[in-house]
Amino acid sequence: MGKATREAYGATLVKVGATHPDIVVLDADLSKSTKTNEFQKAYPDRFFDVGIAEQNLISVGAGLAAAGKKPFVSSFAMFATGRAFEQVRNAVCYPKLNVKICATHAGITVGEDGATHQSLEDIACMRVLPNMTVVVPADAKETEAVITWAADYVGPAYVRLGRAGVDDTTPDGYVFTPGKSLQLRDGKDATIIACGALVGSAIEAAEILAKEGIDVRVINMASIKPIDKVAIAQAAKDTGAIVTAEEHNVIGGLGAAVAEVVTETTPVPMERIGTQDTFGESGTPKELLAKYGLSAEAIGQAVKKVIARK
Helix, strand or coil: CCCEHHHHHHHHHHHHHHHCCCEEEEECCCHHHHCCHHHHHHCHHHEEECCCCHHHHHHHHHHHHHCCCEEEEECEHHHHHHHCHHHHHHHHHCCCCCCEEEEECECHHHHHHCCCCCECCHHHHHHCCCCCEEECCCCHHHHHHHHHHHHHCCCCEEEECCCCECCCCCCCCCCCCCCCCEEEECCCCEEEEECCCHHHHHHHHHHHHHCCCCCEEEEECCEEECCCHHHHHHHHHHHCCEEEEEEEECCCCHHHHHHHHHHHHCCCCEEEEEECCCCCCCCCHHHHHHHCCCCHHHHHHHHHHHHHCC
């Protein structure tokens, strides 16, 4: 098990801060948890804690962007996207301001904090907004690549980060490009398209299935918006069956985005692994992934089911 993506976020902020003096970082009284306190230690004059006021957090970030700064604003995903949705929409996306919303503690792997803090709707909320780029890094190495890209990108972006440690899946030399996916394993019988914490589980599922003679392609779809339509259509054509995997509601997330492409280009049987229109509960990440059907075993069963429908 590797580092949590939030930890890689904090470390990478310090790195890009050294080469980008116009970067400023804002937090909402959660800097120890979001790991922006690392930036605060390195560049105290470029860090601002607005307190428990997420709507103000986004608005201040928008103001700083309008003044020529590059703000990275952070809070828990539940609050950065839920409580401050109007400000994200009207103060950041509508004027297309250069604000990077890097929200941690997303998904059900928040664990013991329970349903109120387990944001399972944030991808849907953010990808529906015009001008917004939506990215879900799979591991620490990909997070570093995404934040490095974000430091140079001009425009609104939402980066979804997690609390718990995740498997390392990204190869050395990886460079993030919005709208491009990363194929981690080839296969002919079906394709698993995953993002975030479930990329590691997707690889594990493919390895289990390989022992049963089932050959599965695995794609890391970190860029949810823009999405890699070419890779999705090609996977549908080559393998004839697709399973998506995410720790997010199946409504409006990665699975919905992939389904939109599949139905418009190359219709094939699909299964969507994710929370089934329900809230979470308190428990360890491992327990919750198992209970809500987000484990490698559940992904594997979905692959068998979708292959049977080909």
